[in-house]
Amino acid sequence: MRKIIESAAVASAADAQHEARVDNAKRASEKRPPPRPAVDWEHGDCKIRYDDRRNKWYALLSYEAPDPVPLAVDPRRVLAVHRGSRNALYLLASTGERGLAFPGSKLLAQRRRLSARMREIRRSSEFERGSGSKGHGRSRRYESYSALEDKLARVTHTFCQQAAAFAAATAERLGCARVVIEDYGGIVEDDADVRRVLDHGPLYQLKECIGHRMEKDGRTFDEVPSAYISSKCPRCEQFDSGAHNTRTGIFHCKNCIFERPADWVAAYWMLTSSGADMSVWTERMKREREFAERLKARDEAAE
Numbered sequence: 001m002r003k004i005i006e007s008a009a010v011a012s013a014a015d016a017q018h019e020a021r022v023d024n025a026k027r028a029s030e031k032r033p034p035p036r037p038a039v040d041w042e043h044g045d046c047k048i049r050y051d052d053r054r055n056k057w058y059a060l061l062s063y064e065a066p067d068p069v070p071l072a073v074d075p076r077r078v079l080a081v082h083r084g085s086r087n088a089l090y091l092l093a094s095t096g097e098r099g100l101a102f103p104g105s106k107l108l109a110q111r112r113r114l115s116a117r118m119r120e121i122r123r124s125s126e127f128e129r130g131s132g133s134k135g136h137g138r139s140r141r142y143e144s145y146s147a148l149e150d151k152l153a154r155v156t157h158t159f160c161q162q163a164a165a166f167a168a169a170t171a172e173r174l175g176c177a178r179v180v181i182e183d184y185g186g187i188v189e190d191d192a193d194v195r196r197v198l199d200h201g202p203l204y205q206l207k208e209c210i211g212h213r214m215e216k217d218g219r220t221f222d223e224v225p226s227a228y229i230s231s232k233c234p235r236c237e238q239f240d241s242g243a244h245n246t247r248t249g250i251f252h253c254k255n256c257i258f259e260r261p262a263d264w265v266a267a268y269w270m271l272t273s274s275g276a277d278m279s280v281w282t283e284r285m286k287r288e289r290e291f292a293e294r295l296k297a298r299d300e301a302a303e
Contacts, residue, residue, distance in 0.1 A: 077093065081179060082270060084249075088103060167210050256296075
C-alpha cells in the first residue's frame, strides 16, 4: 500500500512539472512578436518593410552580383609583398591598384601573452611544481611550458599560412605573374632597436610560407634589397632618414610635403628595384609633384 501511495505521489509531481512547463511555454509564445510575413521575391524587386521589434524601416533589395573574374596572368605585372612594421603584410601592385594591408596585431598580442606565460614558468623553482608521488624532475616542471611552446608554434604557422593565402589570392585577382619580397638578410644583428621591432614577428617563416605558396601556384618569387626603402620620397626622390615616423608609421617628406604610410613607400621602392613597369605610378607621382609645387609657390607668394 505504501509503495502505491509513493508512486502516485511521484506521478502527480511529474504531472505538475509538465503543466508548469506548458504554462511557461504558452506565456513565452504570447510575449514573442509575430513572425514576419513571407514575401514573394522577383529579380530586381525593392520592398519597404517596417520592423516592429526595432522600430526601423528597411529597404529589401533583390539583385544579382556577378562573381569577380580574375585578370589574365601578365608577366609584366609585379606584386610587392612588404613585411611592414605597422602591418604584417602590405601589398602593392605595379598596375596602379590601391595597396592592401594584412594586419598582424592579434598575432603579436597572442605571442606576447604566451611568451610572458612561458617566462613565468621558467622562473619557477624546482619544488614549486609537482608532488612527491610524481617527482620534481625537469619533464614534470616543464610540461606546461612545452604545451605553451607547441601552441605558440601552431598559432604562428596558422597565421603565416593565412597571410600566404591572402597574398596568393591578391596576385591571382590582379593577374600578377611575379611576386617580390624584401631581403632582410643585411640587417645588423647588433642593432638592438631594429632587432626589437623585427623579432616580434616571424619574418623568415612568413617569407617561406609565401614562397612555397607562390611556387605551388606557378608564380615567380624573388627577393629585392631592403636598404633605405622607407627613407626615400617617391615624389621628389629625396633621402631623409627622419621622414619615417616610427611611432605613427607615416612617411612625411619635408621637401615636397608628401605624406603616405611608410609601408606603402617601402612597397613602392620594392617595385622600382624589381624592374617592374612603373609607368602608371610614375605618371601619378609626376602629377602629384606638379600639384605640390603649385601649392608651394602659392604659399610663398602669399607670404
